[in-house]
Amino acid sequence: MSIPELLFSFRGRASRRTFWLWNAFYFLMIITVATLVKNLFPESDSMVLPVILVLLVIPDLAITGKRWHDRGKSLRWLVLHLPLVLTRFMIPVAEAGGNSNPLWCNL
Template structure:
């Protein structure tokens, strides 16, 4: 599978190793980008980071879809990512000295994101894919 297919196609299957490598790279990119923006343009970091998260959302969803496919499950399971995306977008960025109490929406979205994140972690990151060919293609190597 080419890099283009891996990052932008919602077809096929990948194994746990590819999924974990992607997630390590994905979160390192987020942390590195956020730290870089806080150093380079601290007053704009809270505006630039959500744009970056949207840009890297498609590759993340494509890879996660392939992992769901390896478990012989539909891409509809990607809907579990909605609370994660909302949770990431509502995390306050900025000076902790002026932080306020989280709103009820932030609290609820945080708990929903945590529950969905754990589910995705177990299903995609820990459980083995289906043996042999399945509805979504041949078993990944």
């Protein structure tokens, strides 16, 4: 399977290795970009991370959907993944509200 098929197609299957490698890459990229932007451009950090998340939402859903398919589930099971995706979008918005503490410190 080619990289564009892997990242942008909802057809096919994804092995456990592919799924976990993608998730490791996904979260390392988000953490790295967020750290770099926060250190280099502190005034625009609340705008850059949501853009990165929007760019990565289709590949994330495609690989997750392929993994669900590999487990014998239909793409309808992606509905279970939507709260995670929405939470990722809400974290930069919550931190942009002027709160200097991480979101999990306010629970």
